[in-house]
Amino acid sequence: MTLKYSRQREAVKQFLMTRRDHPTADMVYRHVRNEFPNISLGTVYRNLTLLANLGEISRLRLGDGVDHFDYDTHPHIHFVCSRCKSVSDLETEETSLINESAVKHFDGQIEGHFTYFYGLCPRCNENRPKSR
Amino acid sequence: MTLKYSRQREAVKQFLMTRRDHPTADMVYRHVRNEFPNISLGTVYRNLTLLANLGEISRLRLGDGVDHFDYDTHPHIHFVCSRCKSVSDLETEETSLINESAVKHFDGQIEGHFTYFYGLCPRCNENRPKSR
DNA sequence: TTCCTTGCAAATCGTTTGCATAATG
DNA sequence: CATTATGCAAACGATTTGCAAGGAA
Numbered sequence A, B: 001m002t003l004k005y006s007r008q009r010e011a012v013k014q015f016l017m018t019r020r021d022h023p024t025a026d027m028v029y030r031h032v033r034n035e036f037p038n039i040s041l042g043t044v045y046r047n048l049t050l051l052a053n054l055g056e057i058s059r060l061r062l063g064d065g066v067d068h069f070d071y072d073t074h075p076h077i078h079f080v081c082s083r084c085k086s087v088s089d090l091e092t093e094e095t096s097l098i099n100e101s102a103v104k105h106f107d108g109q110i111e112g113h114f115t116y117f118y119g120l121c122p123r124c125n126e127n128r129p130k131s132r
Numbered sequence C: 001t002t003c004c005t006t007g008c009a010a011a012t013c014g015t016t017t018g019c020a021t022a023a024t025g
Numbered sequence D: 001c002a003t004t005a006t007g008c009a010a011a012c013g014a015t016t017t018g019c020a021a022g023g024a025a
Helices: A007-018 A025-035 A041-054 A097-103 A122-126 B007-018 B025-035 B041-054 B097-103 B122-126
Strands: A058-061 A067-070 A077-081 A087-090 A109-120 B058-061 B067-070 B077-081 B087-090 B109-120
Touching: A007 A025, A007 A041, A025 A041, A025 A067, A041 A058, A041 A067, A109 A122, B007 B025, B007 B041, B025 B041, B025 B067, B041 B058, B041 B067, B109 B122
Parallel strands: A077 A109, B077 B109
Antiparallel strands: A058 A067, A077 A087, A109 B109, B058 B067, B077 B087
């Protein structure tokens, strides 16, 4: 199965490249439809899945029942806002440190970990009801 | 909405209590059906959701597309085997430590985090193909 | 011309929900 | 009797898939 060029796939990739907010398949679909009014959701999913399998993008499961996609594939940690549901990147030092504490208590082989934080994003935190 | 006793709910709870392997709704269903042959998957889901909302059990989303349930609600970290898909508990010190490194770089408000590790479980690690 | 990719619709999977009936308090 | 819980089946939302037609190599 050799890969062939497709303008739709390119558009999906280009769109993700410009976004830092971890869009869902539907968000990609709605956007790419500006350029390709006939594109189908199925095609978007097929390309997202393909790109994710190639390792060109990553697919995030953040517990909200919808997959999010990220053009940034280097290992990093996400933050999910409990109020507005937005997803952003978290700047952390040494995500590998998280591994260390676990490894020593386990006799299987740990390959990695998946982590996200949740709480109020800067904007929602700003606008939160004051306690008095 | 006061809670009323139900033998089905009790059976669901009892079953979870005996398990450390984080069963899915379907696994609960298939087991409880021994005792209640007419119980429906819907009832199992309703009770699992109810118990989770009451905080008596916890519902885990581990990225495999199926919810897992855990009678142990104290905050702890899970391990998912990449090969056999089994889910087990990981003994770690201070899961709260994971928070610290992130907090200082973020101007929203972090409430908590969700983490699981993946790799080869002890059994799969034991039986893995040798490199020579 | 080969065979990968698309659009469309139907299918799948896990989970939820509406409704009439059964069980609990 | 008032109300919650059940079984059943239909509904749901996200994602995948079969198929015939279109496009790239």
